[in-house]
Amino acid sequence: MEIKIGMKSVAREIALDIDKSPEELQQLLKDAITKGEIIDLVDKRESHTLLNAGNIAYVEFAPERQNRIGFAI
Template sequence: MELKIGMQSAPREVVVDSTQSLDELRAALDQALLDPNGILTLDDSNGRQIMVFVHKITYIELTEGTERRIGFGSM
C-alpha cells in the first residue's frame, strides 16, 4: 500500500510504501489521533519505521501498490 502524506510547511509530501493493510493503517491513524501530540508510526517495505506527528498532517492519500514502469514503456 502506498501512502502519500501531506505535511504542514513542507513543500513535498512524504511517500511511504507500507507493508500494512488498509485496516491496520486506519487503526494506527485513529489511535494516533486520540492524543493531540500523537505520533503515527508506519512500517515500510524496506523494514524502516516512519514516525509522523499527526497534528502536522494535512492529508493522506492511500493507493494499492502498483508495479512501477520505467523507461519508454511507461508512456
Template structure:
C-alpha cells in the first residue's frame, strides 16, 4: 500500500510503500493523533518511519500504481 504523509510547515510530503493494511495504518494514525504521540509505520523493506502526531497535516492511503511508460496514449 502506498502511504503519503503531509508534514506541517514542510513543502514536501513523506511517501512510502508498506505491507500494512489500511485498517492498521488508520488505527496507528488515530492513536498518534488522539494521544499526541508518535506515528510509527514500517515500510516494505522493514524500515521504521516515525512522525510526531502533532506535526501530521494529512495522511493519504492508496494502492500502488505501476510506473507509466511513454508520453501519452496513441
C-alpha cells in the first residue's frame, strides 16, 4: 500500500510503500498521535522512516498500483 504523509510546515509530502494493511496502519498512527510518540515506518525496501507523530498534518492511503503494459482501447 502506498501512503503519502504531509507534515506541518513542510511543503513536500513523504511517500512510502508499506506492507501493512490500512487498518493496521490507521491504528498505529492513531495510537502514536494520541500519545505524541515517534513512529518508525518500514517500507518494502526495509528503509526506516522516523516521524514525530505530533507534526503529521495528514495521511493519504492509496491502493497498490498495477503497472499496465500496452494500450487500452
